[in-house]
Amino acid sequence: MTDIPREEYILKCTSACAGCSDSLTLRYVLKAAGPETVLVVPACCTSVIQGIYPNTAMNIPVYNVAFAAAAACASGMSAAFQAAGRKTNVIVYAGDGGTVDIGIQALSGAFERGTDFLYICYDNEAYGNTGMQRSGATPAGARTTTTPGGKAQTKKDLDAIVAAHNPPYMATACASYPKDLFSKVQKALSIRGPKFIHVLSPCPPGWRYSSEKSVEMGKLAVRSGMWILYEREFGKVTINRPSKAAMIRPVPIEEYLEPQGRFKGISPEALAMLRSVAERNAERLKREEEGIC
Amino acid sequence: MLTVATGNKAVATAVKQACPSVVAAYPITPQTEIVEQIAEFVTSGELKSQYIPVESEHSAMAACIGASVTGVRTFTATSSHGLHYMHEMVNWAAGARLPIVMANVNRALGPGWNIWAEHTDAFQERDTGWLQVYVGSVQEAYDATLMAFRIAEHESVLLPVMVNLDGFLLSHSMHPLQTVEIGDFIPPIRLPHAIDTAHPMGYGTLTGPDQYFRLRWDIERSMRDSVGVIRETEREFAKRFGRRYDAVEEYRCEDAEVVVVAMGTLGKEAEVAVDLLREEGVPAGSMRIRWLRPFPRLDLSGRDVVAIDRDYSFGFGGVIARSLAATEGAKPFSVIAGLGGQEVTYDDIAGFVRSRRPGEEYWFGVMPDV
Amino acid sequence: MYEVRIHSRGGQGGVTAARLLALAAIRDGKYATACPFYGAERRGAPVVSYVRIDDRPIRVYSQIRHPDLVLVLDPSVMDVVDVLSGMKPGGRVLMNAGEPREMKGFPTCAVDLTGIALRENLVVAGSPILNTPVLGALAKMGVITLESAKMAIQEMFSDMRNVAAAEAAYRELVA
Ligand SMILES: Cc1ncc(C[n+]2csc(CCOP(=O)(O)OP(=O)(O)O)c2C)c(N)n1
Numbered sequence: 001m002t003d004i005p006r007e008e009y010i011l012k013c014t015s016a017c018a019g020c021s022d023s024l025t026l027r028y029v030l031k032a033a034g035p036e037t038v039l040v041v042p043a044c045c046t047s048v049i050q051g052i053y054p055n056t057a058m059n060i061p062v063y064n065v066a067f068a069a070a071a072a073c074a075s076g077m078s079a080a081f082q083a084a085g086r087k088t089n090v091i092v093y094a095g096d097g098g099t100v101d102i103g104i105q106a107l108s109g110a111f112e113r114g115t116d117f118l119y120i121c122y123d124n125e126a127y128g129n130t131g132m133q134r135s136g137a138t139p140a141g142a143r144t145t146t147t148p149g150g151k152a153q154t155k156k157d158l159d160a161i162v163a164a165h166n167p168p169y170m171a172t173a174c175a176s177y178p179k180d181l182f183s184k185v186q187k188a189l190s191i192r193g194p195k196f197i198h199v200l201s202p203c204p205p206g207w208r209y210s211s212e213k214s215v216e217m218g219k220l221a222v223r224s225g226m227w228i229l230y231e232r233e234f235g236k237v238t239i240n241r242p243s244k245a246a247m248i249r250p251v252p253i254e255e256y257l258e259p260q261g262r263f264k265g266i267s268p269e270a271l272a273m274l275r276s277v278a279e280r281n282a283e284r285l286k287r288e289e290e291g292i293c
Numbered sequence: 294m295l296t297v298a299t300g301n302k303a304v305a306t307a308v309k310q311a312c313p314s315v316v317a318a319y320p321i322t323p324q325t326e327i328v329e330q331i332a333e334f335v336t337s338g339e340l341k342s343q344y345i346p347v348e349s350e351h352s353a354m355a356a357c358i359g360a361s362v363t364g365v366r367t368f369t370a371t372s373s374h375g376l377h378y379m380h381e382m383v384n385w386a387a388g389a390r391l392p393i394v395m396a397n398v399n400r401a402l403g404p405g406w407n408i409w410a411e412h413t414d415a416f417q418e419r420d421t422g423w424l425q426v427y428v429g430s431v432q433e434a435y436d437a438t439l440m441a442f443r444i445a446e447h448e449s450v451l452l453p454v455m456v457n458l459d460g461f462l463l464s465h466s467m468h469p470l471q472t473v474e475i476g477d478f479i480p481p482i483r484l485p486h487a488i489d490t491a492h493p494m495g496y497g498t499l500t501g502p503d504q505y506f507r508l509r510w511d512i513e514r515s516m517r518d519s520v521g522v523i524r525e526t527e528r529e530f531a532k533r534f535g536r537r538y539d540a541v542e543e544y545r546c547e548d549a550e551v552v553v554v555a556m557g558t559l560g561k562e563a564e565v566a567v568d569l570l571r572e573e574g575v576p577a578g579s580m581r582i583r584w585l586r587p588f589p590r591l592d593l594s595g596r597d598v599v600a601i602d603r604d605y606s607f608g609f610g611g612v613i614a615r616s617l618a619a620t621e622g623a624k625p626f627s628v629i630a631g632l633g634g635q636e637v638t639y640d641d642i643a644g645f646v647r648s649r650r651p652g653e654e655y656w657f658g659v660m661p662d663v
Numbered sequence: 664m665y666e667v668r669i670h671s672r673g674g675q676g677g678v679t680a681a682r683l684l685a686l687a688a689i690r691d692g693k694y695a696t697a698c699p700f701y702g703a704e705r706r707g708a709p710v711v712s713y714v715r716i717d718d719r720p721i722r723v724y725s726q727i728r729h730p731d732l733v734l735v736l737d738p739s740v741m742d743v744v745d746v747l748s749g750m751k752p753g754g755r756v757l758m759n760a761g762e763p764r765e766m767k768g769f770p771t772c773a774v775d776l777t778g779i780a781l782r783e784n785l786v787v788a789g790s791p792i793l794n795t796p797v798l799g800a801l802a803k804m805g806v807i808t809l810e811s812a813k814m815a816i817q818e819m820f821s822d823m824r825n826v827a828a829a830e831a832a833y834r835e836l837v838a
Pocket residue numbers: 022043044045046066067068094095096097098099124125126127128129130135320321322350374375378
């Protein structure tokens with residue numbers, strides 16, 4: 001098992017909210033990627049937490065770009081580095097809105113073209129930057145400022161969309177499992193071509209739980225089966241150990257939902273939708289892991 | 294009823310009263326509260342609209358276009374990057390002669406990211422065929438939104454209307470708001486070219502060099518006709534609800550030898566500067582341009598002009614200053630101030646007037662004090 | 664024109680206090696505007712909001728440079744912000760504190776808004792609500808009437824403890 005290096009590429013002076021797992025995820029991602037890395041960031045909370053010009057909390061170059069543009073901008077950067085013979089990691093670090101909604105066209109294009117880059121989507125399941133409106137990644141039943149009665153639709157299946165592009169490497173992760181996250185980023189960066197990591201990012205103000213509980217929320221998401229940790233390397237699926245355990249003995253979904261204000265008063269229909277999505281994902285991954293699909 | 298509201302809330306309240314059949318919108322700071330309010334009105338049943346939470350602004354305007362061409366009333370709201378992401382569809386809406394109403398909360402464009410007030414976002418859309426109005430108070434944001442539906446849908450206009458309000462300065466400030474009972478102020482919408490399966494037509498069909506220019510001229514003809522429709526609508530509004538509006542709001546201009554021309558909240562702040570200057574014996578006045586398109590006539594003859602642009606056209610100049618030079622032959626002292634929310638006070642404005650240099654351009658905060 | 668500058672930290676309700684004050688002034692028959700100054704800061708950063716009150720419509724949008732009254736909802740911001748900056752001659756200070764302190768000779772009133780909120784059990788997500796009781800203190804200082812203060816609070820909040828807290832602050836203001 002690799003040790004996580006001490007070097008920090010994101011300083012403590014960010015303007016993230018207390019308990020923000022977006023910034024925690026970013027910390028591990030950069031430790032894994034090291035200094036020969038450029039980050040491409042579309043509009044999202046990460047655009048704000050870097051601090052205000054002329055200051056920055058970041059110790060590597062960060063290219064901030066328009067909301068829909070990250071994957072396409074990274075395509076250009078990756079091609080330019082290739083032309084110059086430079087081995088620099090190009091990593092898109094985008095929110096769920098910038099990935100599943102406005103950014104999906106650029107994402108799909110870059111993956112289809114086989115762009116050599118790593119795309120990380122940190123998923124706080126809403127538009128955090130603008131104050132928590134629904135996104136395509138918001139789960140059923142969650143209250144956001146544009147779904148005051150709870151979202152009626154299910155979470156968009158981003159992983160299935162990415163998988164349809166057959167990338168050489170894709171994985172899910174969560175900062176509550178830092179070593180797992182760290183080694184997935186390292187593995188992804190060792191492979192050529194388009195790589196994808198989808199990171200669940202619990203968000204205290206958005207999900208409405210108290211800020212010291214972020215690590216616990218991530219663990220509850222995995223233990224309840226609401227978030228499944230797995231990898232798909234050249235088409236071969238491996239469900240990671242914490243999720244394997246959760247499939248055998250899951251904690252009830254309610255334990256994950258209960259501390260979150262956004263699910264307060266969730267309707268039985270929405271709850272059933274959440275349950276069935278979780279079950280469907282687990283069944284599909286299990287079948288894929290066994291090679292029957 | 295007298296309440297208090299932010300500019301965003303005022304717009305959402307007017308939209309609720311105009312009751313569009315379809316609202317498609319996407320959040321962006323500092324417009325977000327409009328979208329959130331409308332989502333809440335729809336959820337609570339206060340507003341019986343179809344609300345489409347689209348995945349981008351391009352889709353927001355495209356959805357409004359799809360809805361509008363069926364002949365129903367539509368609304369959207371955006372700001373800066375959102376407006377520009379929908380740019381292709383902004384052109385389309387005007388070219389397709391669809392009376393869509395949009396609120397745009399004026400904000401600067403990146404990079405660097407900036408969420409504060411600037412007019413460049415909407416000014417860059419000025420050649421699209423949209424009518425554009427800029428407001429100077431929360432009350433005016435409400436009134437202008439109501440009037441926008443009536444103007445856009447008027448049979449001799451049938452062009453979309455953009456209502457512009459300054460980011461934060463108006464979108465997030467709370468002012469008194471007098472709401473009205475609109476009654477039949479906005480007549481039912483009737484779109485002559487609405488999609489009708491009983492009378493099939495082609496829409497946006499390939500149009501050759503022998504025809505295309507005719508469609509363009511038709512837009513311009515309606516734009517010219519809209520001047521009268523705007524005036525008639527503003528008169529009718531004043532008659533029914535008691536609040537007067539004109540294409541240009543003049544303040545102490547009768548005997549003014551120098552006038553400040555500005556837009557939005559800076560146009561209001563300029564009035565305070567005028568009072569200050571008058572106390573010093575400077576015969577100053579101010580003109581707040583409300584309608585950018587159709588562009589109004591201003592009576593500038595024989596006066597010094599200080600034009601304040603919260604916008605810029607690189608390689609050309611401040612858009613208002615250059616427009617006044619083109620339309621009125623003015624030689625304004627062109628002040629570029631307030632970009633990206635830069636603080637500009639009435640004292641600053643009075644200073645611009647005192648030390649004006651007609652014909653020159655001055656960037657506030659960049660160049661040495663005048 | 665009467666100008667009030669409110670100093671607080673993000674999340675403490677300074678913006679709502681400004682809005683309540685403007686609403687109360689309007690209920691007094693005056694014109695009023697409330698403008699929060701928005702930075703990109705998140706929870707906990709020092710923030711300012713502005714309230715203007717006048718007998719005529721208000722046309723000023725720029726920040727308040729020369730306040731008639733400075734309201735300090737969180738005295739800890741005084742370590743990082745000069746709350747007295749640009750104070751008008753004769754300007755006054757209202758502080759959320761048990762005792763008035765010396766503020767460079769400017770007349771200063773104090774009221775323990777935090778204590779009142781805790782006593783009235785006005786606590787949301789672990790933070791005491793300061794923005795409704797403060798209206799009582801502002802009424803005592805003559806910025807608005809107590810009737811309008813109560814009216815404004817009731818228009819924005821249904822919980823009557825907010826009104827009780829404002830009345831307590833009205834009684835307990837120390838000049
Ligand atoms: C074209 C465009 N539309 C809207 C916005 C406003 N905006 C900025 S960030 C954001 C939401 C980002 O959500 P997500 O990608 O999930 O990231 P998060 O903020 O949650 O980290 C929005 C709507 C924008 N900057 N540009």
